Amino acid sequence: MIDLKYCPLGFFPTPLHKLGNLNSNFPDYKLFIKRDDQTGLALGGNKTRKLEYLFQDALDKDSDTIITLGAPQSNHCRQTAAAATKLGLECHLLLREPKPMDINGNYLMDKMLGAYIHWFQQEEMKSKEEELINHLKAEGKKPYLIPIGGSNDIGTFGYARAMKEIKQQLDETGEKIDYIVFASCSGGTHSGMILGKKLFNLDHNIIGISITKDIDPENTLQDHIIKITNEAASLINSNIKVNKNDVVLIDGYNDAGYGVVTDLEKHTLSLLAKKEGIFLDPVYSGRAFGGFLDLMSKNYFPKGSTILFWHTGGAPANFHYADQIL
Numbered sequence: 001m002i003d004l005k006y007c008p009l010g011f012f013p014t015p016l017h018k019l020g021n022l023n024s025n026f027p028d029y030k031l032f033i034k035r036d037d038q039t040g041l042a043l044g045g046n047k048t049r050k051l052e053y054l055f056q057d058a059l060d061k062d063s064d065t066i067i068t069l070g071a072p073q074s075n076h077c078r079q080t081a082a083a084a085t086k087l088g089l090e091c092h093l094l095l096r097e098p099k100p101m102d103i104n105g106n107y108l109m110d111k112m113l114g115a116y117i118h119w120f121q122q123e124e125m126k127s128k129e130e131e132l133i134n135h136l137k138a139e140g141k142k143p144y145l146i147p148i149g150g151s152n153d154i155g156t157f158g159y160a161r162a163m164k165e166i167k168q169q170l171d172e173t174g175e176k177i178d179y180i181v182f183a184s185c186s187g188g189t190h191s192g193m194i195l196g197k198k199l200f201n202l203d204h205n206i207i208g209i210s211i212t213k214d215i216d217p218e219n220t221l222q223d224h225i226i227k228i229t230n231e232a233a234s235l236i237n238s239n240i241k242v243n244k245n246d247v248v249l250i251d252g253y254n255d256a257g258y259g260v261v262t263d264l265e266k267h268t269l270s271l272l273a274k275k276e277g278i279f280l281d282p283v284y285s286g287r288a289f290g291g292f293l294d295l296m297s298k299n300y301f302p303k304g305s306t307i308l309f310w311h312t313g314g315a316p317a318n319f320h321y322a323d324q325i326l
């Protein structure tokens with residue numbers, strides 16, 4: 001067995017296509033993009049793939065109420081609220097303060113989807129989480145907690161299966177991809193790609209661009225990715241075990257901090273919109289694509305390489321950041 005049971009929430013496979021116009025700036029390379037901004041669930045994004053597994057687990061455990069948490073512009077919270085709606089479950093979102101003055105982007109959609117919203121301050125995250133779980137239980141509900149970004153052992157299967165999907169797409173077109181580049185933040189996209197690479201014997205170099213700085217040197221993003229990849233492998237009784245060498249994370253583009261828009265993101269959002277008609281997002285994919293272009297300029301990738309940028313979604317956040325991205 002190499003897969004868990006999942007409940008369908010998105011439309012797969014997502015498109016895979018060339019970045020035809022941008023490619024003319026880089027004649028020594030072949031550039032592709034994988035469109036997980038088009039997963040189909042309430043404006044799409046990478047969390048849809050993980051939620052297919054997490055919601056199946058919630059249903060298997062007879063849960064009737066979903067709890068998850070994130071920033072007010074969390075794409076994960078939006079997709080979780082949409083999945084809950086689709087499956088007839090109640091959804092509670094714990095959003096990190098400060099509470100925004102304006103109601104737009106993902107936060108607007110959370111409300112439109114009917115999610116119950118609660119606020120917490122970073123340092124009281126755990127206690128607020130527990131308080132909400134106990135409160136819902138006291139009301140007779142069966143809550144199921146999805147961690148930040150859906151990045152645990154179960155969520156990992158979303159991108160493990162995505163690797164099988166891309167393998168099939170590449171087999172059909174005869175293309176070969178040398179590098180996969182994407183935004184890595186809570187780790188579940190990255191862990192899934194690594195697990196899928198091992199499960200399906202793929203040889204792509206998987207390069208995560210780190211979106212936030214590590215806070216705890218004892219529990220870095222790399223540590224978390226290793227941990228959940230290995231836990232996911234043991235869920236399916238696989239003897240796959242990964243270590244530091246399997247997790248490539250590039251750390252030079254997160255100095256400004258999470259959600260802070262710099263010239264890098266601004267320039268990259270504009271470039272992809274004007275050259276390709278593609279909307280990235282200011283927090284994740286804009287930063288990661290900007291990092292990718294910087295790596296190109298530094299000849300990080302050998303000439304002749306074929307590189308796939310995996311678009312993880314997030315465009316709704318552009319509305320919130322409007323005055324900073326233009």
Ligand SMILES: *Cc1c(COP(=O)(O)O)cnc(C)c1O
Nearest residue numbers: 075185186187189284312313314
């Ligand atoms: C959550 C998110 C990511 C990061 O994915 P992780 O699995 O949390 O590392 C990247 N891009 C977008 C748009 C996201 O919403």
